Amino acid sequence: MIYKILKKSRTIIALAVLVLTFVLFIDIYEWIPEDTFDSILYLQFVPSFLHFLAVFSLVTAGGFLLILLLTLLVGRFYCSAICPLGILQDVVTRVARWRSKKKRFFKYKKPHPVLRYTFLGIMVLAILLGGGWIVSWLDPYSIAGRSFTYLFKPLVVWANNGVLVPVLQKFEVYSVYHQNLILPYLVPTLLTLALTGAIGYFAWKRGRLFCNTICPVGTFLGEVSRFSLLKVKFDQDKCTRCGKCSGVCKSECINIKEYSVDTTRCVTCFNCLEICPESALSLTPAKKQNAAESSVNQMKPVDVAANSVGHDGNRRKLLVTGLALMAGGRIHALKKNKMPESQKDLLRNEKDHPVAPPGCKSIARFNEVCTGCSLCVAACPTGVLQPALAEYGLSGFMQPHMDYSTSFCNFDCNKCGEVCPTGAILPLPIEEKQVTQMGKAVFVKQNCVVYTDETDCGACSEHCPTKAVDMVPYKNGLMIPQVDQSICIGCGACEYPCPVNEPFKAIYVNGNAVHQEAEKPETGEKQEVDHEEDFPF
Known part of the structure; x- marks a missing residue:
């Protein structure tokens, strides 16, 4: 019972x-x-x-x-x-x-x-x-x-x-x-x-x-x-x-x-x-242990010797496989850098590092601790966290990265750090998360539709939560983006809505290998409004 x-x-x-x-x-x-x-x-x-x-x-x-x-x-x-x-x-x-x-x-x-x-x-x-x-x-x-x-x-x-x-x-x-x-x-x-x-x-x-x-x-x-x-x-x-x-x-x-x-x-x-x-x-x-179990245990040195041979063989196979994957990644990168003829005048986005989630402190630390369980991917409300393929290289395969072609990081969200079970993404208070600089926005004037088509846009500036992207006078009454990297947090709210197709975005986020602290934007002086004079009805 x-x-x-x-x-x-x-x-x-x-x-x-x-x-x-x-x-x-x-x-x-x-x-x-x-x-x-x-x-x-x-x-x-x-x-x-x-x-x-x-x-x-x-x-x-x-x-x-x-x-x-x-x-x-x-x-x-x-x-x-x-x-x-x-x-x-x-x-x-x-x-x-x-x-x-x-x-x-x-x-x-x-x-x-x-x-x-x-x-x-x-x-x-x-x-x-x-x-x-x-x-x-x-x-x-x-x-x-x-x-x-x-x-x-x-x-x-x-x-x-x-x-x-x-x-x-x-x-x-x-x-x-x-x-x-x-x-x-x-x-x-x-x-x-x-x-x-x-x-x-x-x-x-x-x-x-x-x-x-x-x-x-x-x-x-x-x-x-x-x-x-x-x-x-x-x-x-x-x-x-x-x-x-x-x-x-x-x-x-x-x-x-x-x-x-x-x-x-x-x-x-x-x-x-x-x-x-x-x-x-x-x-x-x-x-x-009885006598029979003891006799079995006495035979273990022979098994250990055989195990070591098998282990060496498996280790060689693992090394060869790793080299093949790294070589394959290099070949893939070379093919990826071939620019289509129709886009030969546009500049390809060159990112030194991918963008790692807020709270990971650095890409190296993140790759060491993250097990790729994807709980943060499942919990992310905007879906910006996606499993990496070659973004981190072999060391971060299938670990989540900020994919700004999918979405952007919500300025008021810190859920990934709250749910991470390994501590790869440490929990950050909202106030600290909002000044954590995961990367910096880079503006490519030659790719911008304001420059190429001489038309209005401003999607990047509209969505920037810190106003690191501002519109400044260009020509013929047009406005063109300008980036203040000191207050940029690399959330991707500018890159995601950019109408130019990847990998020729007019504005993109270049990730920081080590996360930094961004400066807080100046809010300016609060203006008093005469409600009686300006009341609309």
Whole structure:
């Protein structure tokens, strides 16, 4: 009975975590307050650890320590009930089991230590050396976040606009309304779809294969679980080797022939404990290894030697792949700089740096800490935050950047810093955010329609919130933009409405590698108005 309660409790916790995390990413009406984001994501392991490295506060970012303590108590409970990607895999596995006619869906499989420890080593090196782009492809929370943002959120918006809003408006219910659908770039969407599809396929066929073969968080917590207080153990006198426990073990780690459970792969789902008809399996305090386990451990030096060879091979492949990607990016840049014949008289926008979100302090720091979970992309009300392709180079692939071809940064918004779970984007008060200079506007007179077509425009000046872009006399009664970079904050409100097509914008934002503080614009003296004399009626 106690194991049935444990299993049901674990299922309820997992569903609650999955629903809350999913809602954070698809909250199209912004119903969830920003101050609750940290509470919901506090126990996500990698974001919590990176957040701690960024702020050095256990109160703000100590969730990873609680996960370690929980693992030392009962094993990899995080993987089973807190990790959103793990819970998603369980959902896929449950559907696969419903559709399958097999009596025993799973069976024991040997572990893959070479792959497991290779990916763990890559993850550790990436964190130590600031390779945030590598972390973004291995962190399970970030993978789940991108799936929610780039795959599920557009579907929710489509359902809202095409089904929910028309139906409710027929009943004169206007609490829900049409939402603008901002689709991400095709490449990030396809990559996310491919990775999510591959993980889903693994879950359909082999349960937690991804978690126990590739996921570095699962491997690390598996090593910690070797020292956990409570472990699943066999009572050989009671066991009849019916195989029911092995048939429901989604980690494929129960070897009924040897009466053993691979603790490092067990995700503490309690399925085996609940289904065993003889109560031969129990969650008991850890005991000393028996002679058979000791003999297996004596063979580990040979395995380690083999692992090192495999690790070297994988490291070479990773290096070659990285060089190929960098070379490919250079070739792409050369092709991109070919100017069309019809636009030969226009000057191409030359940006020294992309524009990183406010609160990241510097591009280098941002690339080191950000895991590309895309929560800020999902939460951004204007949609200006988009996943980077080549903007940051290889080091910031899929990390968000300010894409002023999509939109602009709202002058009165600081939501990205409020929701960031890793501290890559630090929260800024509105007053501080409004003077944080992410970049500087650059005016290209030769591209401006006032110069080329001799016609009125002024869209950039109209939208500038700090009035860093001002219109000055030009000729024939025309006005032309002029930029005061000292009060410009690089919000993109000038670049976005510019009618000239990219990459020949008449005004664009050149990002700052290190964010600076802009000067406050002069407001001038307040003029008194004679209301009695000027009253219009």
